[in-house]
Amino acid sequence: MLDLFADEAPWQEPLAEGAVILRRFACADAQGLIAQIMQLAGQSPFRQMVTPGGYTMSVAMTNCGEVGWTTDSHGYLYSPIDPLTSQPWPAMPTLFRELSDAASKAAGYPDFAPDACLINRYAPGAKLSLHQDKDELNLQQPIVSVSLGVPAVFQFGGLKRNDPLKRVMLEHGDVVVWGGASRLFYHGILPLKPAQHALTNEYRYNITFRHTR
Numbered sequence: 001m002l003d004l005f006a007d008e009a010p011w012q013e014p015l016a017e018g019a020v021i022l023r024r025f026a027c028a029d030a031q032g033l034i035a036q037i038m039q040l041a042g043q044s045p046f047r048q049m050v051t052p053g054g055y056t057m058s059v060a061m062t063n064c065g066e067v068g069w070t071t072d073s074h075g076y077l078y079s080p081i082d083p084l085t086s087q088p089w090p091a092m093p094t095l096f097r098e099l100s101d102a103a104s105k106a107a108g109y110p111d112f113a114p115d116a117c118l119i120n121r122y123a124p125g126a127k128l129s130l131h132q133d134k135d136e137l138n139l140q141q142p143i144v145s146v147s148l149g150v151p152a153v154f155q156f157g158g159l160k161r162n163d164p165l166k167r168v169m170l171e172h173g174d175v176v177v178w179g180g181a182s183r184l185f186y187h188g189i190l191p192l193k194p195a196q197h198a199l200t201n202e203y204r205y206n207i208t209f210r211h212t213r
């Protein structure tokens with residue numbers, strides 16, 4: 001069927017002070033990004049991490065870049081070594097870096113230089129509970145978050161866990177950038193509804209770029 005929206009230009013939606021949704025920004029790169037994710041996962045496989053409290057996360061994760069986000073019995077940390085393979089995480093692909101550069105510039109953060117990239121894979125029912133991204137030492141730099149595949153509901157609140165939440169549907173190709181006043185805002189993903197996407201089947205993938213040091 002002819003898709004009248006296939007070449008739709010991206011547009012921006014403000015989310016909060018310092019935060020913006022770049023709708024469909026990554027659509028043109030999506031096929032390449034998915035291919036790269038598969039290749040990265042061949043080196044550092046997706047795994048369901050266990051929190052320090054002993055809870056197995058429903059989201060499967062892997063990383064690329066100089067350091068990767070992981071868990072151990074003491075807490076959350078950025079490590080240069082993948083604890084599953086005992087090897088360094090795979091390097092960040094050029095396509096990833098270029099997308100992060102373009103998105104951070106479009107969102108008003110021209111100096112963003114990520115050293116870490118967390119890749120999340122959501123199967124039907126997987127969720128990410130409300131949390132702050134606060135394991136990074138440099139909070140002047142934003143978070144750049146790319147959504148691919150099956151849509152999901154993103155919750156975005158405030159500095160306190162019980163602040164009111166906005167709920168927005170994140171669809172294939174959407175990029176959310178948050179920094180400045182909203183850098184430490186609570187956020188999460190509601191349980192993924194079963195659906196199929198032509199590029200990702202039943203999965204949603206999310207790539208977050210971070211500057212950790």
Ligand SMILES: O=C(O)CCC(=O)C(=O)O
Nearest residue numbers: 118120133145189206208
């Ligand atoms: O999957 C998402 O859209 C959000 C991911 C996230 O918040 C994280 O990885 O810290």
Ligand SMILES: [Mn+2]
Nearest residue numbers: 131132133187
């Ligand atoms: Mn987060």
